[in-house]
Amino acid sequence: MLKLEKLSFAYGDLKVLWDVDLEVKQGEIVTVVGANGAGKSTILKNVSRLVKPGHGHITFQGHDLRKLASHEVVELGIVQVPEGRRIFPEMTVVENLRMGSFVKSTRKDRERNIERAFTLFPRLKERAKQLGGTMSGGEQQMLAIARGLMANPKLLLLDEPSLGLSPLLVKSIFEIIKEINRQGTTILLVEQNVYQSLRISTRAYVLETGRVVLSGTGAELLDNAHVKKAFLGM
Structure with missing residues (x-):
C-alpha cells in the first residue's frame, strides 16, 4: 500500500x-x-x-x-492527524468535524461520518455544540482523530x-x-x-x-x- x-x-x-x-x-x-x-x-x-x-x-x-x-x-x-491536535479552537465540535470533509468526494458521506465519529467517541456527541478550545486535551485528541476520519x-x-x-x-x-x-x-x-x-x-x-x-x-x-x-x- x-x-x-x-x-x-x-x-x-x-x-x-x-x-x-x-x-x-x-x-x-x-x-x-x-x-x-x-x-x-x-x-x-x-x-x-x-x-x-x-x-x-x-x-x-x-x-x-x-x-x-x-x-x-x-x-x-492519505490523511494525517498532526501532533498537538491542531483543532480549530473557535469552532464547535460539529464544525471541526465538517472541516474534515473538505475533499469533494467525501462530502456526500459527511453526515454518516459525523454519526460514525459520535459512535467511536461518545464524549464528542455530548459536546457537539461546545467550542473545541474549551475541551480537555483528551477530548481534543479524540476530535482530531475523528476529524481525520471525516475524509474517508x-x-x-x-x-x-x-x-x-x-x-x-x-x-x-x-x-x-x-x-x-x-x-x-x-x-x-x-x-x-x-x-x-x-x-x-x-x-x-x-x-x-x-x-x-x-x-x-x-x-x-x-x-x-x-x-x-x-x-x-x-
Whole structure:
C-alpha cells in the first residue's frame, strides 16, 4: 500500500533521515517508535508532502507521492492527524468535524461520518455544540482523530496521539485506534509510548537518529532486548 525506499531528508544542513526503508500493507497497523528527535514525524511529513521531498522513493498504491501536492495526497486517501491536535479552537465540535470533509468526494458521506465519529467517541456527541478550545486535551485528541476520519482515509497517519494524555486516556485512545483499524482503515502510527503502540501493532520499526535499527512484529519488538533496555526500562 505504502512503500518508502531509501528515504533521506534534511532541514537545510541538518540531516534527519538516512536511507529509511518502510512498508505498510493494507489492513495493518504499522508503528514507528523512537525517542524524541529521532525523525519519526519527519517521515509522516514526507508522506503527506508537508515538506519538500527528500531523496529516495515514496509510493502509495502505485502513485509517486513525491510528484504530488499535499491536497492531492489527501485526495488519494492519505490523511494525517498532526501532533498537538491542531483543532480549530473557535469552532464547535460539529464544525471541526465538517472541516474534515473538505475533499469533494467525501462530502456526500459527511453526515454518516459525523454519526460514525459520535459512535467511536461518545464524549464528542455530548459536546457537539461546545467550542473545541474549551475541551480537555483528551477530548481534543479524540476530535482530531475523528476529524481525520471525516475524509474517508484509506491510510490514516497518526502523529503522537497519546502525547500529554493521562495514562487512562492513553489506554482508551489506543483501544479506539485498534477499533478504527478493525473497521477497515490502515494506520501508520508514530509514537513515543513504545509499550502501548507495539502492543497493538501488526508490525513496527525502531528509529534512532534518523535510521531504522530494528523492525519486526509488535510482539517481537516488545520482546527484543534492545527495545526493553532503551525504551521500556527493563
